Amino acid sequence: MDKGLQNRQAGLSEILTKDESSLLADWLKEMSGSVRRSDLIKESELRSESALFLKLLRQGVDSGGYDIDGAAWQPMRELLAEISRSRAQQGFTPTETATFVLSFKKPLFKAIRTRFEKDADALATELWSATALLDSLGLYTIETYIKTRDAVIRRQQEEMLELSTPVVKLWDGILALPIIGTLDSARTQVVMETLLESIVKTNSKVAIIDITGVPTVDTVVAQHLLKTVTAARLMGADCIISGVRPQIAQTIVHLGINLLDVTTKATLSDAFRLALQRTGLSLGRTSNHTAQKTA
Amino acid sequence: MAVISSETIPVTSEPDIVFVRRRVRETAAQIGLSLVDQTKVVTAASELARNTLIYGGGGAMQLESLNGPRLGVRLTFSDNGPGIPDIQLALRDGFTTGSGLGLGLGGTKRLVNEFAIESKVGQGTKIIITRWK
Amino acid sequence: MEKIPILRMGDFLLVTIQVDMHDRLAMALQDDLTQKISETSARGVLIDISSLEIVDSFIGRMLGNIAAMSRVLDAQTVVVGMRPAVAITLVELGMSLPGVRTALNVDAGMELLRESLNGHEGIRHGSNF
Numbered sequence: 406m407d408k409g410l411q412n413r414q415a416g417l418s419e420i421l422t423k424d425e426s427s428l429l430a431d432w433l434k435e436m437s438g439s440v441r442r443s444d445l446i447k448e449s450e451l452r453s454e455s456a457l458f459l460k461l462l463r464q465g466v467d468s469g470g471y472d473i474d475g476a477a478w479q480p481m482r483e484l485l486a487e488i489s490r491s492r493a494q495q496g497f498t499p500t501e502t503a504t505f506v507l508s509f510k511k512p513l514f515k516a517i518r519t520r521f522e523k524d525a526d527a528l529a530t531e532l533w534s535a536t537a538l539l540d541s542l543g544l545y546t547i548e549t550y551i552k553t554r555d556a557v558i559r560r561q562q563e564e565m566l567e568l569s570t571p572v573v574k575l576w577d578g579i580l581a582l583p584i585i586g587t588l589d590s591a592r593t594q595v596v597m598e599t600l601l602e603s604i605v606k607t608n609s610k611v612a613i614i615d616i617t618g619v620p621t622v623d624t625v626v627a628q629h630l631l632k633t634v635t636a637a638r639l640m641g642a643d644c645i646i647s648g649v650r651p652q653i654a655q656t657i658v659h660l661g662i663n664l665l666d667v668t669t670k671a672t673l674s675d676a677f678r679l680a681l682q683r684t685g686l687s688l689g690r691t692s693n694h695t696a697q698k699t700a
Numbered sequence: 701m702a703v704i705s706s707e708t709i710p711v712t713s714e715p716d717i718v719f720v721r722r723r724v725r726e727t728a729a730q731i732g733l734s735l736v737d738q739t740k741v742v743t744a745a746s747e748l749a750r751n752t753l754i755y756g757g758g759g760a761m762q763l764e765s766l767n768g769p770r771l772g773v774r775l776t777f778s779d780n781g782p783g784i785p786d787i788q789l790a791l792r793d794g795f796t797t798g799s800g801l802g803l804g805l806g807g808t809k810r811l812v813n814e815f816a817i818e819s820k821v822g823q824g825t826k827i828i829i830t831r832w833k
Numbered sequence: 834m835e836k837i838p839i840l841r842m843g844d845f846l847l848v849t850i851q852v853d854m855h856d857r858l859a860m861a862l863q864d865d866l867t868q869k870i871s872e873t874s875a876r877g878v879l880i881d882i883s884s885l886e887i888v889d890s891f892i893g894r895m896l897g898n899i900a901a902m903s904r905v906l907d908a909q910t911v912v913v914g915m916r917p918a919v920a921i922t923l924v925e926l927g928m929s930l931p932g933v934r935t936a937l938n939v940d941a942g943m944e945l946l947r948e949s950l951n952g953h954e955g956i957r958h959g960s961n962f
Contacts, residue, residue: 555769594921598736601917608937635929636920641913641936714855721853721887739887739918743926746889750856807890807926 416520416531421463424516429459431512436505445495457484458509471534473541485542489550493557502550506543510536562591570596572603579680580609581673585618593629597636604642611680612637615673617648627662634667643683645669647676701768704731711749711777712758720749720761724775727763731771733833741773741831744811748777748827751805756781756825772813772832780824787817837862839869845877845946846870846908847939851884859895866899870906877946878903881939883914893928900933909949911935913942 421428432455433448461481468477485506492502513535521528570592575581582600586592604612614630616622622630634644647670649657657664670676681687705727709720724745728738745761752759756779766772784790791805805827809815814830837858840847846869848862870878880896882888888896900910913936915923923930936942 552769594736597921598917601920605917605937608941610937610941632921632924636917636924639920639923639930639935640915640917641938641941714857718853718855725886736918736921739916739922740925743887743889743922746887746891747926750889750891807928810925810927811922 416527417517417535418463418466420513420516420520421459421466425459425463428509428512428516429456431515432459432509435508435511445497454484454488454505458506466538471538473538473545481542482545485546486549489546490553493550493553499547499550503543503547506539506546510539513539570599572599574607574609575613575677576681576684576686578608578610578684579613579677580604580607580611581613581615581677583615583618583673587621588619588626588629590625590629593626593633597629597633600633601636601640604637604640609642611643611645611683613645613647613673613676613680615648615676616646616653617650617673619648619653622653622656624660624662627657627660627664631662631664631667643668645676645679647671647673701766704765704767706762706764708760708762710758710760711752711779714753717746717749717753721746723763724773727765728773728831731765731773731833733773733831737831737833740811741775741829744808744829744831745775747808748775748829751827752777752779752781752825755779759824766830770832772830774828774830776826776828778824778826783821783823783825784817784819785821787819791817836865839865841869841873841875844875844950845879845943846873846875847879847881849881849884853886854892856891859892863895863899863902867902867906870903870908875908876950878908878910879939879942879946880910880912881914881942882912882919883916883938885916885919888915888919888923890926890928893923893926893930896933897930909934909946911942911945914938 429452433452436451436455458481461484465473465478465481470477472478473482488505489502492505514532517531517535518528521531570582570584572580572582580600580603582596584596588596600612600614603609614633616630619626630646634646637644645668646664649669649671668679670679678688707723709723710716711720721742725738725742728741733741749761752761756777759777759779759781762776762778764774764776766774791809805815805817808829812829812831814828816828817825818827819825835852835858837848837850837852837854840849846866848866850862852858854862866878869875878899880899882896885892896912900912903910911934912930915935934945936945
């Protein structure tokens, strides 16, 4: 390590040790003016987070230099990850979350200025490294914040997808999958997987995909449907698409989508009748029924 | 983006293709890809490994698992074969040279999230595919 | 060299693929099977691929070839037990195996073969898709 860096670290480390209490007080004051969301976080909580941040900052500077990816900064990274995770969940904005770290600049710079008042060179270098350090910590906070949000969004998407694809057994060997809402790629993938898994599980030869509840069918949706039908066929099951409204039939033809190879029916009951036929069953009125009625 | 693990597997014989499939499957399962996504990336690996062997005259696959922003698996196939003169044509569905092997790269491309190809005639081909969680 | 066993069950041949096939093994199966069909005058062939974790274009093409070749030898081929993930991947890859008949499992495949040999129309799979 070169001597300059050593000195600088010693400088910053000393400031963090000696002025700890005044830094903390200044910082909390700073935050109460800008980022503290008293509606979302208690002052005592913020105070203990800030105190811990200061302590870990000093530890990091003392032992590992300014590279926050290093092992010495591990506890700091954990603290920031925890802070941004909880902030993301509490409803802080990314700016508010990062400002927790960045707002420390003002009190820290003030302390640096006081200490290096007479040495302009050292002051400039010191300020630069402090700002670089805090920036990288701030960015790290943002990154974790976004990761947390992403995870939340992904989980919700998955939950929603699972909820929205009920496969129902209509008869031995006949499944139905009523689709409600818009079909996009992600959803179709889930629809496809759920349907095919159910085909295997229930040993069903015929599956009816009912699209009565699908508002529009564009080229992409039609292709997805086709893929599902083809995949089911590869496994040895037949698909019937039902609930094709006149308007959708028109769109399909106008778009030039070839559904010739797919059996389509206007209603679910038509499809069910066909499915029964294909599995070798038929529906008929028993004479008993009329007898009961008159009796 | 961080590389969690990396290994290089030679692709110089038919059993190598089987080994490529197995290692890609293990890695894809490790990072938690869904069963369908595992199957897609393993199938893509099988296709590309066969291309590397048959058209590239053998080569190697680098297998990496990635972290950031999401988990993923990245495969790099490289060979020093004759190269592909017309990449656009090779990406078209149903394209194949001569022997009737290979579906063309278009199908393989649909099995992964990212697909990159570099090829110089007379020098070789490099194909990089990534499947994210 | 390892081989994939071909079982004879009356008029039918049953092939259960249980290994991760390399290409040469697939080619050998194609040879063995056509040989066996003609030797035994089998009328139907069931290929159980329920153990296969992937079907790539090579294996897909092999299945298509077997179906076409056995048709020439007057036998019907039914591929049974394809896993959902494998089916989705094959479709995405652009292989829909036209001309190959399929069934959910060996039982269903057997039934399909019997129906079509008795001249009944079963659920029609294959070329019309």
